[in-house]
Amino acid sequence: MDNLVWIFISALLVNNFVFFYFLGLCPFFGVSGKLETAFRLGVASTFVMLITALCTWFLNTYILIYAPYLRLITFIVVIASTVQLVEMIIKKFSPTLFRALGIFLPLITTNCAILGFAIFATNRGYGLVEGIVYALGAGGGFTLALILMAGLREENELSEVPNVMKGTAMSLIIAGILSLAFMGFSGLFSS
Amino acid sequence: MPASSANAYDEFIKGIWKENPVFVHVLGMCPMLAVTNSAINGIAMGVATFFVLLGSSILVSLFKDVIPKPVRISSYIIIIATFVTVADYSLLALFPEVHKELGAFVPLIVVNCMILGRQEAFASKNSVGLAAVDAIGTAIGFLLALFILGGLREILGNGSLFGFSLFGPHFEPWVVMLLPPGGFIMLGLILLFFNWLAEKKERLVNLPLENGN
Numbered sequence: 081m082d083n084l085v086w087i088f089i090s091a092l093l094v095n096n097f098v099f100f101y102f103l104g105l106c107p108f109f110g111v112s113g114k115l116e117t118a119f120r121l122g123v124a125s126t127f128v129m130l131i132t133a134l135c136t137w138f139l140n141t142y143i144l145i146y147a148p149y150l151r152l153i154t155f156i157v158v159i160a161s162t163v164q165l166v167e168m169i170i171k172k173f174s175p176t177l178f179r180a181l182g183i184f185l186p187l188i189t190t191n192c193a194i195l196g197f198a199i200f201a202t203n204r205g206y207g208l209v210e211g212i213v214y215a216l217g218a219g220g221g222f223t224l225a226l227i228l229m230a231g232l233r234e235e236n237e238l239s240e241v242p243n244v245m246k247g248t249a250m251s252l253i254i255a256g257i258l259s260l261a262f263m264g265f266s267g268l269f270s271s
Numbered sequence: 272m273p274a275s276s277a278n279a280y281d282e283f284i285k286g287i288w289k290e291n292p293v294f295v296h297v298l299g300m301c302p303m304l305a306v307t308n309s310a311i312n313g314i315a316m317g318v319a320t321f322f323v324l325l326g327s328s329i330l331v332s333l334f335k336d337v338i339p340k341p342v343r344i345s346s347y348i349i350i351i352a353t354f355v356t357v358a359d360y361s362l363l364a365l366f367p368e369v370h371k372e373l374g375a376f377v378p379l380i381v382v383n384c385m386i387l388g389r390q391e392a393f394a395s396k397n398s399v400g401l402a403a404v405d406a407i408g409t410a411i412g413f414l415l416a417l418f419i420l421g422g423l424r425e426i427l428g429n430g431s432l433f434g435f436s437l438f439g440p441h442f443e444p445w446v447v448m449l450l451p452p453g454g455f456i457m458l459g460l461i462l463l464f465f466n467w468l469a470e471k472k473e474r475l476v477n478l479p480l481e482n483g484n
Contacts, residue, residue: 100451102304106384109297149360152378153352160345192301192382199375244466248297252459259452 084213087206091217094266097193098225099259104193108229109251118230119223126219128188129197131162133215136198137208155198163188193222228258279404286408293416294465298385302376303417304454310433313421315369317414319358319377321407324386326354328394328406335395347390348381355380385413424448424457 097103107121135158144151167185171178178185188194197218201211232254241250292298302320307313327350331338338346359377362370370377380386389409394402422432428448430438447453 102301102451102454103379105300105304109300149356152356152359152381153349156348156352156381157345160348192379195382196301196375196379199378203375244463244470247466249459249462249466252455252462256452256455256459259455260447263450263452 084210087210087213088217089268091214092221092224093262094268096221096225096262097196097218098222099255099262101196103196104191104222107187107191108226108255109248113230113233115227115230115234118226122219122223122226124185125188125191125193125222126216128159128163128166128194129215129219130212131166132159132194132198133201133211134208135162136201137206137211140202151202155195159194159198193218225258229255232258279401282401282405283408286405286410287412287415290409291412291416292385292409293413293420294461297462298383298388300458302379302383303413303420304451304458306373306376307417307421307424307454308428308449309425310418310422312369312372313417314414315362315366316373316376317410317417319362319373320380320383320386320413321410322358323351323354323380324389324410324413325403325406326357327351327386328389328402329399330354331390331394332397332399332402338395343395344387344391347387347395351386351390352381385409420454420457420461423461424453427457428453 091097095101098105098108104125107125136155139154139158144154163185167178170185197215201214206214229251233251236250236254286292289295293300293303302316306316327347330350331347334346355378358380359370362373362377389406393405397405426432426437427445430436430442430444436442445453448457
């Protein structure tokens with residue numbers, strides 16, 4: 081149990097996917113302009129991560145032990161088809177949620193946080209339960225990062241900044257400061 | 272100079288400077304920030320990306336008439352994933368230490384949006400030769416960006432370049448530059464510099480007009 085809590089907190093705060101591993105930066109800088117869309121994208125990504133956790137565990141245990149060199153190709157195909165499948169299921173059973181997520185569902189395929197999650201979970205040899213907890217932590221951390229950034233950006237739109245600072249340059253420096261703050265969490269597990 | 276070779280030269284230079292994938296388009300950030308804590312890691316990542324981009328551009332350009340339109344993106348991704356697997360295993364066999372440093376970030380080249388972007392925007396519409404030239408130009412631009420970022424972070428954070436000490440024993444290392452926040456801040460500062468350069472150039476171009484009025 082302790083181990084599971086550790087995995088969750090570590091993925092959520094200490095080794096946050098965005099601020100520690102630099103994963104999922106494209107949606108982080110591209111999409112996180114509004115608080116609400118940022119939240120929805122985060123939830124959708126967490127959902128895909130959960131399903132990816134199930135799939136990678138199954139593949140790793142039953143299929144890829146015979147052909148480890150096919151890992152990367154299999155993962156990317158599985159993620160792409162999972163995203164399509166999830167899209168179809170949501171469209172069928174909950175049109176409201178489908179409309180709310182909109183364009184973000186297909187975009188998740190090229191989100192490196194998902195593939196990164198699958199590779200990290202495999203490299204660390206996580207089992208099924210550990211994988212699911214790791215997915216929840218990583219997805220939660222990603223959502224948290226998106227929300228923080230979106231909130232800061234909404235504030236920033238109202239403030240006056242020099243022309244050269246506008247856009248990605250300022251977002252990167254804000255992300256650097258946030259990352260600095262998140263480093264403080266590493267003290268949680270100093271022992 | 273015949274028109275076709277002038278064209279190829281343009282495509283080559285464009286990727287390195289005017290349309291540098293990192294400093295101008297801000298593409299492929301994920302693998303880039305994570306591995307550039309030293310110049311040598313940056314170069315290793317750049318070389319791996321070079322190989323993948325060149326290989327997949329040539330293959331996509333060769334098969335552009337065979338791949339059906341609706342499944343083109345998935346086909347590109349599978350081609351890219353194949354080359355990344357080759358690069359990953361070659362690196363593991365030839366330079367195990369570098370492979371250990373780069374860790375999970377070599378497989379993550381697959382989702383580097385820069386590579387997929389070049390296939391969709393260029394290789395799938397042009398001849399094999401032109402696609403290869405474009406890939407080499409873009410990859411050199413990427414390599415250069417990784418080297419600059421990795422070099423700066425290593426000099427500031429460790430006082431060395433390629434492992435050779437630069438400032439002697441009295442240098443106080445700026446450790447944060449080697450940690451994740453340093454990556455964000457350093458890239459932010461470099462982009463700031465490029466923005467400033469662009470604005471200055473624009474002002475110089477507009478200056479005579481303003482005086483004339």
